[in-house]
Each structure stands twice: as C-alpha cells, then as structure tokens.
Amino acid sequence: MEPLTSLLVETTKGEALSIHLSSSYLYWKSGAHLYCFHIDELIGCNFQNCEFSLVAYKKFRFRFFKFTCQFGSKFTENLLHLLNPTPKHFLLIYNPSSGLGLSYSHLHNLLIPILTQTSYTYEIFETMPNGYPISIINKIGEIFTHIIILGGTGTLHSFLTAIYTINPSNFDKITIGILPSGTRNSLSIDLNGKNINDGIYNILKNKTLKGDIMLVKVDDDVVVATSSVIWGVFGQISYEAELLKKFGWLRFAMVGIKTIVMPWKHCSGSFMCEKNDRNFLYRTGEFAGICIGNNRGRDSRNNDIAFPLASVTSGHIDAMIIDPIHKLMAARMLFQMVNDGEHATNHSITNVKFKKGSIKSDSRSVINIDGEMCIGKNVEIEVLSNKITYYGKLDILIY
Ligand SMILES: Nc1ncnc2c1ncn2[C@@H]1O[C@H](COP(=O)(O)OP(=O)(O)OP(=O)(O)O)[C@@H](O)[C@H]1O
Numbered sequence: 001m002e003p004l005t006s007l008l009v010e011t012t013k014g015e016a017l018s019i020h021l022s023s024s025y026l027y028w029k030s031g032a033h034l035y036c037f038h039i040d041e042l043i044g045c046n047f048q049n050c051e052f053s054l055v056a057y058k059k060f061r062f063r064f065f066k067f068t069c070q071f072g073s074k075f076t077e078n079l080l081h082l083l084n085p086t087p088k089h090f091l092l093i094y095n096p097s098s099g100l101g102l103s104y105s106h107l108h109n110l111l112i113p114i115l116t117q118t119s120y121t122y123e124i125f126e127t128m129p130n131g132y133p134i135s136i137i138n139k140i141g142e143i144f145t146h147i148i149i150l151g152g153t154g155t156l157h158s159f160l161t162a163i164y165t166i167n168p169s170n171f172d173k174i175t176i177g178i179l180p181s182g183t184r185n186s187l188s189i190d191l192n193g194k195n196i197n198d199g200i201y202n203i204l205k206n207k208t209l210k211g212d213i214m215l216v217k218v219d220d221d222v223v224v225a226t227s228s229v230i231w232g233v234f235g236q237i238s239y240e241a242e243l244l245k246k247f248g249w250l251r252f253a254m255v256g257i258k259t260i261v262m263p264w265k266h267c268s269g270s271f272m273c274e275k276n277d278r279n280f281l282y283r284t285g286e287f288a289g290i291c292i293g294n295n296r297g298r299d300s301r302n303n304d305i306a307f308p309l310a311s312v313t314s315g316h317i318d319a320m321i322i323d324p325i326h327k328l329m330a331a332r333m334l335f336q337m338v339n340d341g342e343h344a345t346n347h348s349i350t351n352v353k354f355k356k357g358s359i360k361s362d363s364r365s366v367i368n369i370d371g372e373m374c375i376g377k378n379v380e381i382e383v384l385s386n387k388i389t390y391y392g393k394l395d396i397l398i399y
Pocket of ligand 1: 100370371372
C-alpha cells in the first residue's frame with residue numbers, strides 16, 4: 001500500500017500520527033493499533049478550525065474520528081473528490097407521525113451528522129397530514145433530484161402521488177432513498193434490509209436500482225402505490241385499526257378481539273387480469289380478500305413477509321386471491337405469514353403474476369393502499385416497470 005498523500009495529525013490524547021491515503025485505502029497507526037479502511041468503507045471527511053474529522057462504515061455501524069491538524073485542506077479536498085465525486089443537493093423529507101415517531105431523531109441524530117461529513121448539501125421538509133405543498137412538488141426534478149424520505153410506506157406513497165398529479169415525467173429525473181421510520185417499512189426493507197445504517201450507506205455510496213410502481217385507480221381517483229393494495233376482510237380490519245390509531249399498538253389487539261367476536265363477513269365482487277403467461281384470469285363471487293403486492297412486504301419488527309414471491313424489480317405485480325375461509329383458517333394463514341411468509345403455499349390462496357388487472361366490488365368497500373385507506377367500488381391496477389430509481393441494493397432477487 002504505497003501512500004499517494006499523507007496528513008500529519010494529533011489525536012485528542014495528544015498522540016502525533018500520520019494518516020495515509022493510497023489509491024484504495026486510508027490508514028494510520030495509533031499505539032499498537034492499525035486503522036485501515038477501504039475507500040468503499042469511507043463515507044466522508046471534513047476540515048474546519050484546525051480539526052480533521054472522518055466518518056467510516058464498518059460492520060453495520062458508522063464510526064466517527066476526530067484529529068487536530070494544521071494543514072488539512074488539500075488532503076480533505078483529495079479525499080472528498082474520491083468519496084463524493086458528484087455534487088448532490090438532497091431534499092430530506094421526514095414525517096414526524098410515522099411509526100413510533102422516530103423520524104426526527106433518525107434525521108438529526110443519525111443522518112445529518114453523517115451528511116455534514118460529506119460535500120453534499122441538503123434541505124429539510126417536514127410533512128403535513130394533508131399532502132405536499134405545490135411549491136415543493138414543483139421543485140422536484142429541478143432543484144431536488146435526490147430525495148431521502150424518513151417515514152413509512154404512506155409517506156412515500158403520498159409523495160409519489162403528488163408528483164404523478166403535477167408532472168409524472170419528473171419520475172425519470174429523481175432518485176429516492178427511503179429510510180425506515182414508519183411502522184412496517186416494507187419497501188425500505190426490501191431495498192436496504194432492516195438496518196437503517198445500511199440504507200444511509202447505500203444512499204451515500206450511490207447504490208441504485210430501478211424499481212416498479214403501481215398505478216391504482218379507485219373509481220375516479222388515481223394514486224401511486226409502491227407496496228400493497230388490499231381489498232376484502234383484511235382491508236376492512238386494517239381500516240378499523242387505522243380508526244383506532246390514537247390507541248397505538250393496542251389498536252391491533254382491540255381489532256383482533258373484535259374480529260374474533262363479531263361475525264365474519266366475506267366480500268363479493270370480481271377480479272380480472274391478464275396473467276404473465278398471457279392467459280386471462282377471471283374470478284367472480286365471494287372472496288375473503290385480494291391482496292396485491294409490489295415487493296415482499298417484509299415487516300421491520302418480525303419475520304412477517306406478506307408477498308414472499310414478489311420483487312420490486314420484477315416488472316409485474318403479485319396477487320394473492322384468498323377464497324372464503326372461516327376464522328380459524330384465517331388465523332392459521334396469519335400465523336404462516338409471520339413465519340417467513342409460508343402462507344404462499346396455503347391451499348386457500350391462488351397466486352397470480354400480472355401487469356394490469358381490476359377488482360370490481362359489488363358494494364363500496366375499503367381498499368387499503370400502502371396503508372392509506374380509500375373507499376370505492378372499482379379498482380384498476382397497473383404496473384409501471386422500472387419507473388423509479390431507488391437508492392438500495394436487493395439482497396435476494398425473486399422473479
Ligand atoms: N405532520 C404530520 N402530522 C400528522 N400526520 C401526518 C403528518 N405528515 C403526514 N402525516 C400522515 O402520515 C401518514 C403516513 O404515515 P406512514 O405511512 O409514513 O407511517 P406508518 O403508517 O407508521 O408506516 P408504514 O406505512 O410503513 O406502516 C399519512 O396518512 C399522512 O396523512
């Protein structure tokens with residue numbers, strides 16, 4: 001490892017040492033310790049007021065280092081040129097109400113301290129309950145092309161829907177990172193795994209992939225969904241849980257008890273789609289539900305996988321058509337789902353892959369789209385393949 005350049009520094013304990021930069025590594029020796037980071041493990045550095053600081057990512061955690069030094073500007077410039085070669089201005093969107101309300105702390109205690117060690121700049125936007133102001137959406141694709149969302153699936157859903165409403169061609173101009181700060185965080189987990197630090201790493205190391213989205217029309221309203229569309233009994237249960245949101249986690253237990261005690265009502269309607277093998281599927285009658293997914297729908301807190309056969313990069317959507325079942329069978333299905341998604345092989349479920357399909361409900365009913373509730377009769381769903389560039393790196397690809 002021949003150093004290209006070196007920097008003389010002093011540790012906070014007064015030890016003088018040299019930090020060396022080679023073509024692939026940054027390294028220094030302190031006492032009996034050799035600190036060595038590959039360029040891929042280095043995130044950024046900073047030189048200000050005779051202080052040289054550095055952030056690295058190793059073994060799933062960020063490590064910060066600080067040294068004092070006199071002449072660090074040239075070394076910092078060289079290293080930053082290597083680590084952050086393209087200038088970027090990030091829009092950081094956070095939803096203070098998502099999940100357990102952790103997005104503020106993730107933003108200020110984790111993301112910003114790391115971002116300030118890079119040459120990237122940023123602006124912060126706090127979401128509002130009733131959508132995004134036009135003044136922000138108008139800047140997407142122009143001033144803001146790199147967006148980081150700290151929130152749940154619903155926060156991304158309303159952001160993409162707002163862009164779609166104003167100017168869908170802006171989808172092609174943006175790259176989106178989503179850091180898990182919501183309840184379930186399904187897309188974010190598929191893109192970056194369950195550790196938020198991996199998500200930040202993928203963003204700052206510019207790891208990107210093209211992902212699909214779903215265009216969902218409920219009667220006359222069009223929304224953009226990234227994760228799921230749920231109709232039937234399970235849509236109704238999640239709607240009731242949403243109405244009890246003020247009770248926190250207790251709401252799920254309350255709705256669970258009510259579901260056990262009250263009569264079980266199936267939904268009637270029809271489902272139609274052109275399957276991947278070009279054959280048409282048409283089903284009509286009673287259903288326990290139809291669950292449509294665009295990624296595996298993993299849960300950040302447990303081994304629950306809603307759509308084990310789906311992938312955000314597959315170019316199609318996965319539907320699970322659930323036959324009328326009694327409550328005990330539904331309980332078994334839920335148990336299988338939280339057991340790594342074993343319900344995919346349940347005999348009451350028909351798995352279908354398609355690009356475009358529709359659900360026609362005999363009466364107006366609840367449709368849960370990415371955790372947001374809609375009421376309507378006719379639902380049309382279409383995949384827009386490879387429409388969004390996401391920051392992320394899929395660990396398993398399933399087609
Ligand atoms: N400032 C705010 N105050 C209250 N509610 C907000 C605010 N900003 C957005 N919302 C609401 O937050 C909801 C979206 O929450 P989100 O889906 O991100 O969290 P979640 O439901 O906890 O997570 P997940 O969808 O991953 O399960 C939207 O319904 C939106 O109206």
